Amino acid sequence: MSNPQPVAGLLLFPGLTQLDLTGPYEVIARLPGWRTEIVAKTIAPVKTDRGLVITPSVSFADAPPFDLLVVPGGPGTDDAILDAETVEFVRRQGEAAQHVFGICTGSLLLGAAGLLRGRRAGGHWAARDLLTQFGAEVSDARMTKDGKIYTAGGVTSGIDMALRVVADLAGEDVAMGIQLQIEYDPEPPFNAGTPFVAPAAVVERARTAGAARRAIRAAAVETAASRLRS
Protein backbone atom coordinates (compact mmCIF):
# COMPACT_ATOMS: atom_id res chain seq x y z
CA MET A 1 0.00 0.00 0.00
CA SER A 2 1.34 3.40 -0.90
CA ASN A 3 -0.31 5.19 1.98
CA PRO A 4 -0.73 2.97 5.04
CA GLN A 5 -2.44 4.27 8.16
CA PRO A 6 -0.03 6.35 10.27
CA VAL A 7 0.58 5.14 13.80
CA ALA A 8 1.24 7.05 17.02
CA GLY A 9 3.09 5.05 19.67
CA LEU A 10 2.88 6.19 23.30
CA LEU A 11 5.47 4.63 25.59
CA LEU A 12 4.33 3.08 28.87
CA PHE A 13 6.77 2.03 31.60
CA PRO A 14 6.53 1.29 35.35
CA GLY A 15 6.37 4.33 37.60
CA LEU A 16 5.49 6.87 34.94
CA THR A 17 3.24 9.79 35.82
CA GLN A 18 0.03 8.69 34.18
CA LEU A 19 -1.20 12.15 33.15
CA ASP A 20 2.01 12.63 31.13
CA LEU A 21 0.62 9.83 28.97
CA THR A 22 -3.15 10.14 29.31
CA GLY A 23 -3.32 13.90 28.64
CA PRO A 24 -1.63 13.67 25.22
CA TYR A 25 -3.41 10.35 24.55
CA GLU A 26 -6.82 12.04 24.80
CA VAL A 27 -5.78 14.48 22.07
CA ILE A 28 -3.75 12.19 19.82
CA ALA A 29 -6.23 9.30 19.89
CA ARG A 30 -8.70 11.70 18.21
CA LEU A 31 -6.42 12.30 15.21
CA PRO A 32 -8.53 11.39 12.18
CA GLY A 33 -7.10 8.47 10.20
CA TRP A 34 -4.41 7.61 12.74
CA ARG A 35 -4.04 4.51 14.87
CA THR A 36 -2.83 4.93 18.45
CA GLU A 37 -0.83 2.27 20.28
CA ILE A 38 0.29 2.08 23.90
CA VAL A 39 3.65 0.35 23.76
CA ALA A 40 5.58 -1.32 26.58
CA LYS A 41 8.21 -4.03 27.01
CA THR A 42 5.48 -6.63 27.21
CA ILE A 43 1.69 -6.40 27.07
CA ALA A 44 1.37 -7.06 30.81
CA PRO A 45 -0.49 -4.32 32.73
CA VAL A 46 1.82 -1.57 34.03
CA LYS A 47 1.53 0.23 37.37
CA THR A 48 2.04 3.99 37.19
CA ASP A 49 3.58 6.08 39.96
CA ARG A 50 0.45 6.69 42.06
CA GLY A 51 -1.00 3.22 41.48
CA LEU A 52 -3.20 3.49 38.39
CA VAL A 53 -2.82 0.40 36.20
CA ILE A 54 -2.84 0.70 32.39
CA THR A 55 -2.64 -2.16 29.88
CA PRO A 56 -0.36 -1.73 26.84
CA SER A 57 -1.74 -2.55 23.39
CA VAL A 58 1.55 -3.77 21.88
CA SER A 59 5.00 -4.94 23.02
CA PHE A 60 8.37 -3.55 21.95
CA ALA A 61 8.91 -6.69 19.87
CA ASP A 62 5.59 -6.41 18.02
CA ALA A 63 5.49 -2.64 17.62
CA PRO A 64 5.22 -1.27 14.08
CA PRO A 65 7.46 1.66 13.10
CA PHE A 66 5.80 4.71 14.63
CA ASP A 67 5.20 7.87 12.65
CA LEU A 68 4.84 9.74 15.95
CA LEU A 69 6.67 8.55 19.08
CA VAL A 70 5.39 9.92 22.40
CA VAL A 71 7.53 9.56 25.54
CA PRO A 72 6.06 10.54 28.92
CA GLY A 73 8.00 10.93 32.16
CA GLY A 74 7.63 10.51 35.91
CA PRO A 75 9.66 8.91 38.70
CA GLY A 76 9.98 5.72 36.63
CA THR A 77 12.08 7.64 34.11
CA ASP A 78 15.05 7.25 36.45
CA ASP A 79 14.95 3.48 35.95
CA ALA A 80 13.94 3.71 32.28
CA ILE A 81 17.01 5.76 31.28
CA LEU A 82 19.23 3.02 32.76
CA ASP A 83 17.34 0.19 31.08
CA ALA A 84 19.21 -0.74 27.91
CA GLU A 85 16.22 -2.32 26.20
CA THR A 86 14.00 0.73 26.77
CA VAL A 87 16.70 3.21 25.74
CA GLU A 88 17.45 1.21 22.59
CA PHE A 89 13.74 1.01 21.70
CA VAL A 90 13.35 4.77 22.06
CA ARG A 91 16.52 5.37 20.02
CA ARG A 92 15.46 3.06 17.20
CA GLN A 93 11.85 4.27 17.01
CA GLY A 94 12.80 7.89 17.63
CA GLU A 95 15.43 8.01 14.88
CA ALA A 96 12.99 6.61 12.32
CA ALA A 97 9.84 8.48 13.41
CA GLN A 98 8.82 11.62 11.57
CA HIS A 99 7.85 13.28 14.85
CA VAL A 100 9.02 12.69 18.42
CA PHE A 101 7.20 14.18 21.41
CA GLY A 102 8.58 14.12 24.96
CA ILE A 103 6.58 15.21 28.00
CA CYS A 104 7.87 16.10 31.48
CA THR A 105 10.98 14.05 32.32
CA GLY A 106 10.29 11.99 29.20
CA SER A 107 12.81 14.34 27.59
CA LEU A 108 15.51 12.74 29.77
CA LEU A 109 14.70 9.44 28.10
CA LEU A 110 14.94 11.08 24.68
CA GLY A 111 18.29 12.47 25.81
CA ALA A 112 19.53 9.10 27.04
CA ALA A 113 18.63 7.69 23.63
CA GLY A 114 20.85 10.28 21.96
CA LEU A 115 17.98 12.10 20.29
CA LEU A 116 18.64 15.54 21.81
CA ARG A 117 22.29 16.18 20.91
CA GLY A 118 22.54 19.77 19.76
CA ARG A 119 18.77 20.22 20.14
CA ARG A 120 16.83 22.72 22.19
CA ALA A 121 14.50 20.88 24.58
CA GLY A 122 12.41 21.35 27.73
CA GLY A 123 10.94 19.21 30.47
CA HIS A 124 9.62 19.32 34.03
CA TRP A 125 10.82 22.46 35.83
CA ALA A 126 12.56 20.43 38.55
CA ALA A 127 14.61 18.34 36.12
CA ARG A 128 15.13 20.07 32.78
CA ASP A 129 18.54 21.52 33.67
CA LEU A 130 19.81 17.91 33.59
CA LEU A 131 19.21 17.78 29.82
CA THR A 132 22.57 19.49 29.27
CA GLN A 133 24.25 16.21 30.18
CA PHE A 134 22.75 14.68 27.05
CA GLY A 135 24.06 17.49 24.87
CA ALA A 136 20.80 19.46 24.75
CA GLU A 137 20.27 23.16 25.15
CA VAL A 138 17.71 23.67 27.91
CA SER A 139 14.45 25.52 27.25
CA ASP A 140 12.31 26.89 30.07
CA ALA A 141 9.32 27.25 27.74
CA ARG A 142 6.19 25.19 28.24
CA MET A 143 6.44 24.05 24.62
CA THR A 144 9.66 23.70 22.62
CA LYS A 145 10.04 22.48 19.05
CA ASP A 146 13.38 21.84 17.41
CA GLY A 147 13.18 20.10 14.07
CA LYS A 148 11.13 16.96 14.52
CA ILE A 149 11.48 16.97 18.32
CA TYR A 150 8.65 18.42 20.40
CA THR A 151 9.21 18.69 24.14
CA ALA A 152 6.79 19.92 26.77
CA GLY A 153 7.29 20.98 30.38
CA GLY A 154 5.86 19.03 33.31
CA VAL A 155 2.78 16.78 33.18
CA THR A 156 -0.15 18.98 32.06
CA SER A 157 1.91 20.81 29.46
CA GLY A 158 1.59 17.64 27.39
CA ILE A 159 -2.03 18.60 26.68
CA ASP A 160 -1.06 21.98 25.26
CA MET A 161 1.74 20.50 23.18
CA ALA A 162 -0.39 17.60 21.92
CA LEU A 163 -2.75 20.16 20.38
CA ARG A 164 0.20 21.79 18.64
CA VAL A 165 1.46 18.40 17.40
CA VAL A 166 -2.00 17.61 16.04
CA ALA A 167 -2.14 21.01 14.33
CA ASP A 168 1.16 20.21 12.59
CA LEU A 169 0.00 16.73 11.58
CA ALA A 170 -3.60 17.44 10.61
CA GLY A 171 -4.16 21.19 10.57
CA GLU A 172 -5.33 23.81 13.02
CA ASP A 173 -9.01 23.16 12.33
CA VAL A 174 -8.64 19.57 13.48
CA ALA A 175 -6.71 20.66 16.58
CA MET A 176 -9.37 23.25 17.43
CA GLY A 177 -12.11 20.66 16.96
CA ILE A 178 -10.37 18.38 19.46
CA GLN A 179 -9.83 21.27 21.86
CA LEU A 180 -13.57 21.96 21.72
CA GLN A 181 -14.47 18.28 22.25
CA ILE A 182 -12.33 18.14 25.37
CA GLU A 183 -13.57 21.59 26.43
CA TYR A 184 -10.04 22.84 26.95
CA ASP A 185 -10.55 26.41 28.07
CA PRO A 186 -8.55 26.15 31.28
CA GLU A 187 -9.32 28.12 34.44
CA PRO A 188 -6.80 27.07 37.08
CA PRO A 189 -8.21 28.20 40.42
CA PHE A 190 -4.74 29.30 41.58
CA ASN A 191 -1.67 30.81 39.96
CA ALA A 192 0.92 28.30 41.06
CA GLY A 193 1.73 26.25 37.98
CA THR A 194 5.42 27.12 37.65
CA PRO A 195 8.19 28.10 40.07
CA PHE A 196 8.20 31.51 38.36
CA VAL A 197 4.65 32.30 39.49
CA ALA A 198 3.93 30.11 42.54
CA PRO A 199 4.26 31.57 46.06
CA ALA A 200 7.86 31.19 47.28
CA ALA A 201 6.83 29.00 50.21
CA VAL A 202 5.02 26.58 47.87
CA VAL A 203 8.09 26.34 45.63
CA GLU A 204 10.41 25.84 48.59
CA ARG A 205 8.22 23.05 49.96
CA ALA A 206 8.12 21.34 46.56
CA ARG A 207 11.90 21.50 46.24
CA THR A 208 12.37 20.05 49.72
CA ALA A 209 9.85 17.26 49.07
CA GLY A 210 11.56 16.51 45.77
CA ALA A 211 15.16 16.55 47.01
CA ALA A 212 15.53 12.78 47.41
CA ARG A 213 14.06 12.12 43.95
CA ARG A 214 16.31 14.81 42.50
CA ALA A 215 19.42 13.10 43.92
CA ILE A 216 18.40 9.71 42.48
CA ARG A 217 17.62 11.35 39.14
CA ALA A 218 20.89 13.26 38.92
CA ALA A 219 22.87 10.08 39.56
CA ALA A 220 20.85 8.14 36.97
CA VAL A 221 21.32 10.89 34.38
CA GLU A 222 25.08 10.91 35.01
CA THR A 223 25.27 7.17 34.40
CA ALA A 224 23.03 7.32 31.34
CA ALA A 225 25.03 10.21 29.91
CA SER A 226 28.34 8.39 30.37
CA ARG A 227 26.90 5.36 28.57
CA LEU A 228 25.78 7.60 25.71
CA ARG A 229 29.28 9.05 25.36
CA SER A 230 31.04 5.70 25.48
Place this chain on the structure above:
Amino acid sequence: MSNPQPVAGLLLFPGLTQLDLTGPYEVIARLPGWRTEIVAKTIAPVKTDRGLVITPSVSFADAPPFDLLVVPGGPGTDDAILDAETVEFVRRQGEAAQHVFGICTGSLLLGAAGLLRGRRAGGHWAARDLLTQFGAEVSDARMTKDGKIYTAGGVTSGIDMALRVVADLAGEDVAMGIQLQIEYDPEPPFNAGTPFVAPAAVVERARTAGAARRAIRAAAVETAASRLRS
Protein backbone atom coordinates in the same frame (compact mmCIF):
# COMPACT_ATOMS: atom_id res chain seq x y z
CA MET B 1 -9.85 3.92 65.09
CA SER B 2 -11.39 7.33 65.57
CA ASN B 3 -9.90 8.85 62.44
CA PRO B 4 -9.50 6.29 59.67
CA GLN B 5 -7.84 7.21 56.41
CA PRO B 6 -10.27 8.99 54.07
CA VAL B 7 -10.90 7.36 50.72
CA ALA B 8 -11.58 8.86 47.29
CA GLY B 9 -13.41 6.55 44.90
CA LEU B 10 -13.21 7.24 41.15
CA LEU B 11 -15.79 5.40 39.07
CA LEU B 12 -14.64 3.47 36.00
CA PHE B 13 -17.07 2.07 33.42
CA PRO B 14 -16.83 0.89 29.80
CA GLY B 15 -16.68 3.62 27.21
CA LEU B 16 -15.82 6.47 29.54
CA THR B 17 -13.59 9.27 28.29
CA GLN B 18 -10.37 8.40 30.05
CA LEU B 19 -9.16 11.97 30.65
CA ASP B 20 -12.38 12.68 32.60
CA LEU B 21 -10.97 10.16 35.09
CA THR B 22 -7.21 10.44 34.71
CA GLY B 23 -7.05 14.26 34.93
CA PRO B 24 -8.75 14.45 38.34
CA TYR B 25 -6.94 11.24 39.40
CA GLU B 26 -3.55 12.91 38.96
CA VAL B 27 -4.60 15.66 41.37
CA ILE B 28 -6.62 13.65 43.88
CA ALA B 29 -4.11 10.79 44.16
CA ARG B 30 -1.66 13.38 45.53
CA LEU B 31 -3.96 14.33 48.44
CA PRO B 32 -1.83 13.81 51.55
CA GLY B 33 -3.23 11.15 53.86
CA TRP B 34 -5.93 9.98 51.45
CA ARG B 35 -6.29 6.64 49.71
CA THR B 36 -7.50 6.62 46.11
CA GLU B 37 -9.48 3.73 44.62
CA ILE B 38 -10.60 3.11 41.05
CA VAL B 39 -13.96 1.38 41.41
CA ALA B 40 -15.87 -0.63 38.82
CA LYS B 41 -18.48 -3.38 38.72
CA THR B 42 -15.73 -5.98 38.84
CA ILE B 43 -11.96 -5.72 38.95
CA ALA B 44 -11.62 -6.83 35.31
CA PRO B 45 -9.80 -4.33 33.07
CA VAL B 46 -12.11 -1.76 31.45
CA LYS B 47 -11.84 -0.39 27.92
CA THR B 48 -12.36 3.36 27.65
CA ASP B 49 -13.90 5.08 24.63
CA ARG B 50 -10.77 5.45 22.47
CA GLY B 51 -9.30 2.10 23.48
CA LEU B 52 -7.11 2.76 26.51
CA VAL B 53 -7.48 -0.05 29.06
CA ILE B 54 -7.47 0.70 32.80
CA THR B 55 -7.65 -1.82 35.64
CA PRO B 56 -9.92 -1.03 38.62
CA SER B 57 -8.54 -1.42 42.13
CA VAL B 58 -11.83 -2.45 43.78
CA SER B 59 -15.25 -3.79 42.79
CA PHE B 60 -18.64 -2.30 43.68
CA ALA B 61 -19.16 -5.16 46.14
CA ASP B 62 -15.85 -4.66 47.93
CA ALA B 63 -15.76 -0.85 47.87
CA PRO B 64 -15.51 0.93 51.20
CA PRO B 65 -17.76 3.95 51.84
CA PHE B 66 -16.13 6.81 49.94
CA ASP B 67 -15.54 10.19 51.51
CA LEU B 68 -15.20 11.66 48.01
CA LEU B 69 -17.02 10.07 45.07
CA VAL B 70 -15.74 11.04 41.60
CA VAL B 71 -17.87 10.30 38.53
CA PRO B 72 -16.39 10.85 35.05
CA GLY B 73 -18.35 10.84 31.78
CA GLY B 74 -17.96 9.97 28.13
CA PRO B 75 -19.98 8.03 25.54
CA GLY B 76 -20.29 5.11 27.98
CA THR B 77 -22.40 7.30 30.25
CA ASP B 78 -25.37 6.62 27.99
CA ASP B 79 -25.26 2.94 28.95
CA ALA B 80 -24.25 3.61 32.56
CA ILE B 81 -27.33 5.77 33.29
CA LEU B 82 -29.52 2.85 32.17
CA ASP B 83 -27.62 0.25 34.17
CA ALA B 84 -29.52 -0.29 37.44
CA GLU B 85 -26.48 -1.64 39.32
CA THR B 86 -24.30 1.33 38.39
CA VAL B 87 -27.02 3.90 39.11
CA GLU B 88 -27.75 2.30 42.49
CA PHE B 89 -24.05 2.23 43.38
CA VAL B 90 -23.68 5.92 42.57
CA ARG B 91 -26.84 6.75 44.53
CA ARG B 92 -25.77 4.80 47.62
CA GLN B 93 -22.17 6.05 47.64
CA GLY B 94 -23.13 9.57 46.59
CA GLU B 95 -25.75 10.00 49.30
CA ALA B 96 -23.32 8.93 52.00
CA ALA B 97 -20.18 10.68 50.70
CA GLN B 98 -19.18 14.03 52.14
CA HIS B 99 -18.21 15.28 48.69
CA VAL B 100 -19.38 14.26 45.22
CA PHE B 101 -17.58 15.37 42.06
CA GLY B 102 -18.95 14.88 38.55
CA ILE B 103 -16.96 15.60 35.40
CA CYS B 104 -18.25 16.06 31.83
CA THR B 105 -21.35 13.88 31.26
CA GLY B 106 -20.65 12.23 34.60
CA SER B 107 -23.17 14.75 35.91
CA LEU B 108 -25.87 12.88 33.94
CA LEU B 109 -25.05 9.82 36.01
CA LEU B 110 -25.29 11.86 39.20
CA GLY B 111 -28.65 13.08 37.91
CA ALA B 112 -29.88 9.57 37.10
CA ALA B 113 -28.95 8.60 40.65
CA GLY B 114 -31.19 11.38 41.98
CA LEU B 115 -28.33 13.39 43.44
CA LEU B 116 -29.00 16.61 41.51
CA ARG B 117 -32.68 17.34 42.32
CA GLY B 118 -32.92 21.05 43.03
CA ARG B 119 -29.18 21.47 42.58
CA ARG B 120 -27.23 23.71 40.25
CA ALA B 121 -24.90 21.59 38.10
CA GLY B 122 -22.81 21.69 34.94
CA GLY B 123 -21.33 19.24 32.46
CA HIS B 124 -20.02 18.93 28.90
CA TRP B 125 -21.24 21.82 26.74
CA ALA B 126 -22.95 19.46 24.29
CA ALA B 127 -25.01 17.68 26.96
CA ARG B 128 -25.51 19.78 30.05
CA ASP B 129 -28.94 21.10 28.99
CA LEU B 130 -30.19 17.52 29.52
CA LEU B 131 -29.60 17.85 33.27
CA THR B 132 -32.96 19.61 33.62
CA GLN B 133 -34.62 16.23 33.12
CA PHE B 134 -33.12 15.09 36.41
CA GLY B 135 -34.43 18.16 38.22
CA ALA B 136 -31.18 20.14 38.11
CA GLU B 137 -30.68 23.76 37.26
CA VAL B 138 -28.11 23.95 34.45
CA SER B 139 -24.87 25.88 34.89
CA ASP B 140 -22.73 26.90 31.92
CA ALA B 141 -19.76 27.56 34.20
CA ARG B 142 -16.60 25.48 33.95
CA MET B 143 -16.85 24.79 37.68
CA THR B 144 -20.07 24.67 39.71
CA LYS B 145 -20.44 23.89 43.39
CA ASP B 146 -23.78 23.43 45.11
CA GLY B 147 -23.58 22.12 48.64
CA LYS B 148 -21.52 18.95 48.57
CA ILE B 149 -21.87 18.51 44.80
CA TYR B 150 -19.03 19.69 42.56
CA THR B 151 -19.60 19.51 38.81
CA ALA B 152 -17.17 20.42 36.05
CA GLY B 153 -17.68 21.03 32.34
CA GLY B 154 -16.24 18.75 29.66
CA VAL B 155 -13.17 16.53 30.07
CA THR B 156 -10.25 18.87 30.90
CA SER B 157 -12.32 21.01 33.27
CA GLY B 158 -11.98 18.12 35.71
CA ILE B 159 -8.37 19.16 36.30
CA ASP B 160 -9.36 22.70 37.30
CA MET B 161 -12.15 21.46 39.54
CA ALA B 162 -10.00 18.75 41.14
CA LEU B 163 -7.66 21.49 42.36
CA ARG B 164 -10.62 23.30 43.88
CA VAL B 165 -11.86 20.09 45.54
CA VAL B 166 -8.40 19.48 46.98
CA ALA B 167 -8.27 23.07 48.26
CA ASP B 168 -11.56 22.48 50.09
CA LEU B 169 -10.38 19.15 51.52
CA ALA B 170 -6.79 19.98 52.39
CA GLY B 171 -6.25 23.71 51.97
CA GLU B 172 -5.09 26.02 49.21
CA ASP B 173 -1.41 25.48 49.98
CA VAL B 174 -1.76 21.77 49.28
CA ALA B 175 -3.70 22.47 46.07
CA MET B 176 -1.06 24.95 44.91
CA GLY B 177 1.70 22.45 45.70
CA ILE B 178 -0.03 19.87 43.50
CA GLN B 179 -0.58 22.46 40.75
CA LEU B 180 3.16 23.16 40.81
CA GLN B 181 4.08 19.46 40.72
CA ILE B 182 1.93 18.93 37.64
CA GLU B 183 3.15 22.23 36.17
CA TYR B 184 -0.39 23.39 35.50
CA ASP B 185 0.11 26.81 33.96
CA PRO B 186 -1.88 26.14 30.81
CA GLU B 187 -1.12 27.70 27.43
CA PRO B 188 -3.64 26.33 24.95
CA PRO B 189 -2.22 27.06 21.49
CA PHE B 190 -5.71 27.99 20.21
CA ASN B 191 -8.78 29.68 21.64
CA ALA B 192 -11.36 27.02 20.85
CA GLY B 193 -12.16 25.36 24.17
CA THR B 194 -15.85 26.26 24.37
CA PRO B 195 -18.62 26.92 21.85
CA PHE B 196 -18.66 30.51 23.13
CA VAL B 197 -15.11 31.19 21.90
CA ALA B 198 -14.36 28.64 19.14
CA PRO B 199 -14.70 29.65 15.47
CA ALA B 200 -18.29 29.11 14.31
CA ALA B 201 -17.25 26.57 11.67
CA VAL B 202 -15.44 24.48 14.29
CA VAL B 203 -18.52 24.50 16.54
CA GLU B 204 -20.82 23.62 13.66
CA ARG B 205 -18.62 20.69 12.65
CA ALA B 206 -18.50 19.42 16.24
CA ARG B 207 -22.29 19.60 16.54
CA THR B 208 -22.75 17.73 13.26
CA ALA B 209 -20.20 15.07 14.24
CA GLY B 210 -21.90 14.72 17.62
CA ALA B 211 -25.51 14.57 16.38
CA ALA B 212 -25.87 10.79 16.45
CA ARG B 213 -24.39 10.57 19.95
CA ARG B 214 -26.65 13.40 21.06
CA ALA B 215 -29.76 11.50 19.87
CA ILE B 216 -28.72 8.33 21.71
CA ARG B 217 -27.96 10.36 24.81
CA ALA B 218 -31.24 12.27 24.80
CA ALA B 219 -33.20 9.02 24.56
CA ALA B 220 -31.17 7.42 27.36
CA VAL B 221 -31.66 10.46 29.60
CA GLU B 222 -35.42 10.38 28.97
CA THR B 223 -35.60 6.74 30.03
CA ALA B 224 -33.35 7.27 33.05
CA ALA B 225 -35.38 10.31 34.11
CA SER B 226 -38.65 8.43 33.88
CA ARG B 227 -37.20 5.65 36.04
CA LEU B 228 -36.10 8.22 38.58
CA ARG B 229 -39.60 9.68 38.80
CA SER B 230 -41.33 6.33 39.10
